[in-house]
Structures are given as structure tokens and as C-alpha cells.
Amino acid sequence: MKVIQREGHPFQWIHGIYKDPYEQLAYGEKMDLGSRQHELIDVLPLEEPVLGVMPYIPAEPDA
Amino acid sequence: MTSKVFWGSPHQTQLDAKQTLPAKLDLILEKLELRQRVKGHRVAIKVHLGNDVGYSTVHPVLVRRVVEAVKEGEGKPFVTDLAHSEATAPMRGYTAETIGCPIYPSTGFDEKWFVTHPYKYRQMEEFQLGGAIEEATFLIDLSHVKGHPSCSYAGAIKNLALGCVTGETRSAMHDVCNYEPAFIKENCPDEKTRVAIRESCPYGGIVDDKEDPDGLHLHYINCNQCMICQDVAGSALVIDRESFMAFLKVNVIATKLVLDTFEPGNAVFINVANTLTPVCDCFGFTGLPVLPDAGVFGSNDIIAIEQATLDATDATSIMEKTFPAA
Numbered sequence: 362m363k364v365i366q367r368e369g370h371p372f373q374w375i376h377g378i379y380k381d382p383y384e385q386l387a388y389g390e391k392m393d394l395g396s397r398q399h400e401l402i403d404v405l406p407l408e409e410p411v412l413g414v415m416p417y418i419p420a421e422p423d424a
Numbered sequence: 425m426t427s428k429v430f431w432g433s434p435h436q437t438q439l440d441a442k443q444t445l446p447a448k449l450d451l452i453l454e455k456l457e458l459r460q461r462v463k464g465h466r467v468a469i470k471v472h473l474g475n476d477v478g479y480s481t482v483h484p485v486l487v488r489r490v491v492e493a494v495k496e497g498e499g500k501p502f503v504t505d506l507a508h509s510e511a512t513a514p515m516r517g518y519t520a521e522t523i524g525c526p527i528y529p530s531t532g533f534d535e536k537w538f539v540t541h542p543y544k545y546r547q548m549e550e551f552q553l554g555g556a557i558e559e560a561t562f563l564i565d566l567s568h569v570k571g572h573p574s575c576s577y578a579g580a581i582k583n584l585a586l587g588c589v590t591g592e593t594r595s596a597m598h599d600v601c602n603y604e605p606a607f608i609k610e611n612c613p614d615e616k617t618r619v620a621i622r623e624s625c626p627y628g629g630i631v632d633d634k635e636d637p638d639g640l641h642l643h644y645i646n647c648n649q650c651m652i653c654q655d656v657a658g659s660a661l662v663i664d665r666e667s668f669m670a671f672l673k674v675n676v677i678a679t680k681l682v683l684d685t686f687e688p689g690n691a692v693f694i695n696v697a698n699t700l701t702p703v704c705d706c707f708g709f710t711g712l713p714v715l716p717d718a719g720v721f722g723s724n725d726i727i728a729i730e731q732a733t734l735d736a737t738d739a740t741s742i743m744e745k746t747f748p749a750a
Contacts, residue, residue: 362702362747362748362749363744363747364742364744365648365649365650366649369576370576370577370734370737370738371714371715371737371738371740371741371742372571372572372576372577372702372715372737373576373577374742375571375576375648375702375714375742375747376571376572376573376574376575376576376648376702377576377647377648377649377668378649379649379663379665379668379669380574380575380576380668380669380671380672381576381669381672382575382576382577382672382730382734383731383734384669384672385575385581385669385672385673385675385676386727386730386731386734388672388673388676389581389676389679389680389726389727389730390727392676392677392680393680394676394679394680394683394726394727395427395725395726395727395728396425396426396427396725396727396728397727397728397731398425398426398427398728399426399427399428399429399723399725399728399729399731399732400426400427400428400429401429401431401732401735402428402429402430402431402455403431403432403433404430404431404432404448404451404452404455405432405433405442405443405447405448405451407433407435407436407437408437408438409437410437410438411437411438413438413439415439416439416440
């Protein structure tokens with residue numbers, strides 16, 4: 362397996378430019394399956410990393 | 425129309441379970457208001473349960489989160505997949521005990537439980553949809569995202585299209601690529617050239633035609649359009665874009681037929697984009713991923729969730745060092 366060309370989605374780079382998932386979605390949109398237009402909503406936006414103490418994991422759960 | 429796609433990042437900034445995928449999946453299920461929608465419904469959770477020793481399918485921990493949410497909403501969940509994957513599912517950790525609900529083969533134990541839907545596309549006249557899907561009243565399409573040699577990318581559409589139909593229909597769907605012959609015998613001057621065309625493909629994509637000793641057959645699954653064959657074949661072998669796209673389009677058609685069996689609003693879609701292997705879970709093994717994890721996505725719109733997943737994975741870098749040798 363190797364990169365054949367670098368166009369389209371990275372999976373197309375290895376499986377072929379003629380296997381186009383974006384065109385598939387355009388076809389799905391024409392079939393009234395849904396809309397490519399979307400709003401991506403992060404359900405838990407990352408906070409700034411917090412330096413902290415590694416949590417203590419007891420060897421015995423009830424200890 | 426703009427659809428909402430809820431997303432949980434694969435990253436965490438603290439060593440805290442609340443920042444990991446199961447917790448983010450819970451948040452997505454809340455955003456989708458799944459519990460409020462499933463009361464009294466027979467809920468099919470379509471999961472590819474994999475084959476053989478593959479372990480990159482949707483993890484039982486994640487499946488269980490979905491099952492529990494359905495139960496809390498007083499729905500009646502079951503997980504479903506193809507008969508051969510269902511039969512061996514315990515080998516990969518999927519049992520009623522681990523995931524919390526029964527597992528049924530989508531088309532029955534012997535593929536005799538289906539409903540025929542007439543639909544003409546290329547040489548296909550009909551699609552046989554599984555009885556488990558037909559009898560469900562709510563659908564959760566819970567997909568593992570990965571690469572696929574026939575369609576490059578596989579997620580929510582592929583999970584429904586190939587996983588809810590009989591073997592006969594699945595086979596016919598793969599054959600739509602061959603509707604127009606790739607090998608044009610009249611344009612091949614002699615046997616020596618025919619053999620040279622066959623041998624030119626480094627990926628074993630061109631083979632003798634089983635039904636015609638003077639012919640050649642193109643395996644579209646193997647062909648990555650490197651076009652090496654074209655130097656030898658000239659006009660005797662046609663590498664036609666539309667023949668490749670036919671498989672992706674027939675997947676859309678089958679998906680539409682599946683979704684049309686549900687009342688509007690009675691389907692949700694979840695894409696788990698981790699362990700992004702180059703080939704699908706049907707292969708029965710798990711190699712190294714070739715793209716970084718992209719998290720978990722949820723939506724009421726199958727096109728929107730696929731677009732969001734493609735966009736997220738498109739923005740990452742392919743890891744060529746992890747490619748399998750073949």
C-alpha cells in the first residue's frame with residue numbers, strides 16, 4: 362500500500378481518486394438524505410492544560 | 425439547510441475520564457435528546473461487529489453507553505449486524521452481557537428474514553433489506569470510521585448500506601461497477617497484449633475473465649487508478665470514473681431504502697473516528713491506523729455527519745510509516 366496521488370481525501374490518496382466520498386455525499390444530498398451544510402458543535406471544548414498531581418489509583422478499590 | 429453535528433474531540437487536557445470518548449459520547453447523546461425520543465420504540469443499533477480477530481470496531485464500552493441511554497429512555501434496544509459477524513461477535517467481546525442487550529443478525533440466521541424493495545440501478549432490480557431493520561421503529565447507526573478499498577472512506581452510509589442487506593444484495597451492489605465492461609476485446613490486438621495488460625497491474629486488479637477465455641476482468645476493489653495499465657492497454661481497458669462511483673452511489677441508494685423504513689426523525693447517526701485503519705472491518709484483523717483519531721460525532725443528518733467526519737479527517741496528516749507493505 363502506498364500513496365498513489367495526493368488529491369482529495371487522504372483515504373483517496375491510497376485507494377484512488379475515482380472513489381470520491383465527497384461526490385457520494387453530493388449524490389446523497391440530491392437523494393434528499395440530508396445536507397452537507399453543517400454546524401460543528403464541540404460538546405466539551407478543551408480547556409487550557411492544567412498541571413496537576415497524578416490521581417491516586419488505589420490498589421484495592423475500597424481502600 | 426444547516427444541520428447540527430455534535431463532536432467530541434479525541435484529545436484531553438487532564439487525566440480525567442470526563443474528557444474521554446465515552447463521556448463525550450454521553451454528552452452527544454444528551455444533545456441528540458436520544459432518551460426523550462426512544463420511549464416504547466424497538467431500537468435497532470446497527471454496529472459492524474467485525475470478523476475474526478479484528479478489534480478496531482466500535483468498542484463494547486461505547487456500544488454499552490448507547491444501549492444504556494436507550495434503556496433509560498424506556499426504549500427496547502437490540503444490536504444488529506450481518507449473520508456471520510453476529511455469529512462470531514463474542515470472540516471480539518460483544519455479548520448480551522457485555523453490551524446490555526440482545527444481538528440479532530440483520531437478515532436472520534440463514535439470510536431468510538428480509539423484505540424486497542424494487543429499485544432499478546444499473547443491473548440491479550431490487551434490494552433485500554433485513555427483517556431486523558424492517559421491524560425496528562427507531563434506528564441508531566453506530567459506525568466505526570475507516571478506509572475502504574472499494575469506496576476509499578467508510579462510515580455511517582457504508583454501515584447501513586452493506587450491513588442491513590442480504591448477501592445476494594450485497595454481492596449485486598459490488599457488481600454495479602462491472603455494468604459496463606472495462607475490457608474492450610475489439611480494441612485488444614492479440615493474446616500477447618491481453619496477457620501484458622493483465623500482468624501490468626501491480627495490485628492484482630486485472631484477472632482473466634472466468635466467463636470468457638479471451639477476456640479480462642477488472643477488480644475495482646484492487647484498482648487505485650495508478651494507471652500503469654494504460655501504458656500497455658491503450659483503448660483496450662477503460663478505467664472509467666463513473667464505474668468506480670457506481671459503488672459509492674449504490675451505497676447511497678441502499679441507505680435511503682433503509683432510512684425510508686423509519687418515520688422521519690426516528691434515526692440518529694454516530695461516527696466513531698478512532699483507529700482509522702486503511703481497510704474496512706470486514707478484513708478480520710486490525711493493523712496500524714493511517715490517520716490520527718478524530719473523535720466521536722453525532723447528528724440527526726447522515727449527510728452532515730459524513731461531511732463533518734470527512735472534513736475532520738481530511739485536515740489531518742496521513743501516516744505513511746504505518747502503511748502495510750502490501
